[in-house]
Amino acid sequence: xxxxxxxxxxxxxxxxxxxxxxxxxxxxxxxxxxxxxxxxxxxxxxxxxxxxxxxxxxxxxxxxxxxxxxxxxxxxxxxxxxxxxxxxxxxxxxxxxxxxxxxxxxxxxxxxxxxxxxxxxxxxxxxxxxxxxxxxxxxxxxxxxxxxxxxxxxxxxxxxxxxxxxxxxxxxxxxxxxxxxxxxxxxxxxxxxxxxxxxxxxxxxxxxxxxxxxxxxxxxxxxxxxxxxxxxxxxxxxxxxxxxxxxxxxxxxxxxxxxxxxxxxxxxxxxxxxxxxxxxxxxxxxxxxxxxxxxxxxxxxxxxxxxxxxxxxxxxxxxxxxxxxxxxxxxxxxxxxxxxxxxxxxxxxxxxxxxxxxxxxxxxxxxxxxxxxxxxxxxxxxxxxxxxxxxxxxxxxxxx
Numbered sequence: 001x002x003x004x005x006x007x008x009x010x011x012x013x014x015x016x017x018x019x020x021x022x023x024x025x026x027x028x029x030x031x032x033x034x035x036x037x038x039x040x041x042x043x044x045x046x047x048x049x050x051x052x053x054x055x056x057x058x059x060x061x062x063x064x065x066x067x068x069x070x071x072x073x074x075x076x077x078x079x080x081x082x083x084x085x086x087x088x089x090x091x092x093x094x095x096x097x098x099x100x101x102x103x104x105x106x107x108x109x110x111x112x113x114x115x116x117x118x119x120x121x122x123x124x125x126x127x128x129x130x131x132x133x134x135x136x137x138x139x140x141x142x143x144x145x146x147x148x149x150x151x152x153x154x155x156x157x158x159x160x161x162x163x164x165x166x167x168x169x170x171x172x173x174x175x176x177x178x179x180x181x182x183x184x185x186x187x188x189x190x191x192x193x194x195x196x197x198x199x200x201x202x203x204x205x206x207x208x209x210x211x212x213x214x215x216x217x218x219x220x221x222x223x224x225x226x227x228x229x230x231x232x233x234x235x236x237x238x239x240x241x242x243x244x245x246x247x248x249x250x251x252x253x254x255x256x257x258x259x260x261x262x263x264x265x266x267x268x269x270x271x272x273x274x275x276x277x278x279x280x281x282x283x284x285x286x287x288x289x290x291x292x293x294x295x296x297x298x299x300x301x302x303x304x305x306x307x308x309x310x311x312x313x314x315x316x317x318x319x320x321x322x323x324x325x326x327x328x329x330x331x332x333x334x335x336x337x338x339x340x341x342x343x344x345x346x347x348x349x350x351x352x353x354x355x356x357x358x359x360x361x362x363x364x365x366x367x368x369x370x371x372x373x374x375x376x377x378x379x380x381x382x383x384x385x386x387x388x389x390x391x392x393x394x395x396x397x398x399x400x
Contacts, residue, residue, distance in 0.1 A: 001304045002343040004240045009368050010359040011379055019388035020173055022184045027206045030387050030394040034371060034378050041385060044204040044395050047353075053217035054265035058349075060199040060273045061222045063190035065097075065158070066165025068177075071121035071136055073114065079121055080110030081136060081146055082168060083161070083196060084229060088147075092333060093194035093226050093249050097158040102149040108229070109144055117141075125164045127155050134160060158193050168196050170232055170391050172358065184392075192251065194226035200391040201271030201354045221259045223277040224251035225336075231273075234360055243362065245300040245337040250277055253331045254324055257281070260348070261317040268351035268397075272366055278348035279303070280336035285316025288323055296334025303344060313347055341365040342372070352398045356382055356389040370398055 023029055027045040042050075051057070067083040086096040088104040096103050109115065121136040130152060137147045150160055167177040167185050177185075187202035189210075210220075230246030237243055260267070260278070269275045280298040287293060287302075289311050311319070324332060342365065352370060356379065357363040367375050378396065387394045 001241070001301075004341050004343070004365065006235055006238070006240055006360055008373075009364040009375070011376070013359055013389060017383065017387075017389045018172060019390060019392040019394075020175060022203065022392040025206075026188075026204050027209050029204050030385075031204075032378065032382055032385075032387065032394070032396040034374065034396065035399045037374060039378060039381055045209065047209065047397070048212045048216050048218070050397055051213070051216070051218050051268065052266060054219065056219045056221055056259065056263040056265060056267045057213065057270060058221045058223060058260075058267060058274050058278060059187070059189060059202055059205075059270035060225050060227075060277065061187075061189055061191040062195040062199060062224050062226050062273070063193045064167060064186055064195045064198050064227075065161050065193050066182075067161070067168045067196040068166040069123075069136070069161070069164060070166065071123055073119070073121065075114075077111060077114045079112070079115050079136075082108040082110070082229070083165075084108060087145055094192065094251070097161075097193050098156045100153050100156050102147055103157050104139065104145055104147045107144050107146045109138075109146070112141075112144075123164060125160070127152070127159050127163045130155070132160070134164060168229075170197065172232070172390060173392070189222075191222075192224045192226075194224075194249065196229050197227040197231050198391065199225075199227060199271040199273045201274075201395065203392070204395050205270075219259070219263070219265075221256045222253075223256060223274055225249070225273045225277045227273055231363070232358075232361075234358070235362065240341055240365065241301060241339070243339070245339050245362070247297075247335045247337050248273075248276070250280060250296070250334045250336055251331065252277070252281065252334075254321065254329070257317055257320055257324075261314060261321065266350040267348060268353060269349045270353045272352070272354055272363055275346075275349060275352060275366065276336060276338050276340065279340065279346065280334070280338045281320065282313060282316045282347040283338065284334060285319045286311060288319040289315065294323060296332055298334070298336040298338050300337040300339040303338065310347075316347075340369050342369045344369045346370070346400060350400055354396055354398065355391065355393050356387060356396065358390065367398070370400060
């Protein structure tokens with residue numbers, strides 16, 4: 001495992017280059033293409049011309065939930081509760097979102113000192129034309145576990161959140177969520193509720209983009225990785241391997257795994273979340289072949305273990321399909337903490353569509369692992385050419 005100097009992946013990002021709002025038209029963002037040291041400038045609606053017929057485009061269909069809940073104490077003080085990870089009655093996001101009885105989440109709490117022990121926070125909202133009382137109780141202050149309950153056994157938690165919550169915009173936007181963000185901070189193909197941050201590389205796609213891609217013979221595959229708040233966390237340690245990677249939930253169907261196995265053309269991931277999903281899938285196959293257990297959980301440094309030989313992509317995927325067949329499953333759910341930094345060798349992709357990221361983050365290390373030190377040329381040129389950065393910013397197409 002090579003030593004990584006974090007300073008080699010930092011750069012100066014002027015505040016004015018951070019896109020505070022999206023463009024009016026999603027696919028009119030700029031698109032920088034990097035291929036074998038060469039950089040060219042385009043618009044996102046040009047994407048179909050850069051993908052060969054038969055390319056498999058893999059995108060993350062997670063949907064951002066309005067994970068920021070605001071309660072007001074009787075004294076007037078506001079308590080902000082940010083949903084992080086489900087705890088009870090299930091740790092599986094799709095299951096807890098459909099629960100119609102009290103649920104417990106690990107959270108971040110703003111103004112927590114004002115929230116007294118045993119104090120129940122209450123909020124009134126209208127869901128499905130019914131007045132609902134939502135209550136929040138802090139059941140473990142150290143773990144920041146909050147139990148939510150409401151007075152209707154017919155309303156699922158997802159409807160409660162959709163009605164009462166706010167879209168959790170990234171902190172670097174330095175503004176409150178607006179009504180327009182409910183639509184624009186979602187991809188047009190978002191489907192599976194559970195993310196607290198958008199897979200922003202997909203924000204540029206439109207139905208017209210997909211129509212043109214299909215006309216060219218571009219194939220599509222869906223994966224689900226519910227993005228956690230850890231995606232924004234800066235690295236604060238000199239030894240990057242000590243940086244805590246938050247576990248994120250993955251959901252994949254047998255159909256998608258078969259598509260990946262049968263694909264003989266280039267695979268392009270839409271976003272770093274799709275990359276982490278695909279690479280985690282490979283390493284799950286490795287775990288099965290190494291008889292390291294059948295649980296789909298990829299630890300952050302599992303790919304960097306010393307091994308004499310690794311299986312091929314096809315062998316790893318076939319091992320997963322064999323295990324699913326053995327267990328009679330048509331879909332699998334798992335978790336990944338995978339940490340991709342320079343020195344990592346990609347197993348599943350040839351290209352990546354991604355936005356421009358914050359300096360000194362795990363996302364910058366992933367970019368560096370793809371294109372090496374050329375990331376500096378890419379980012380310098382993007383700054384010179386007035387590209388817009390971060391979640392609502394412009395896009396890039398990077399090739400290995």
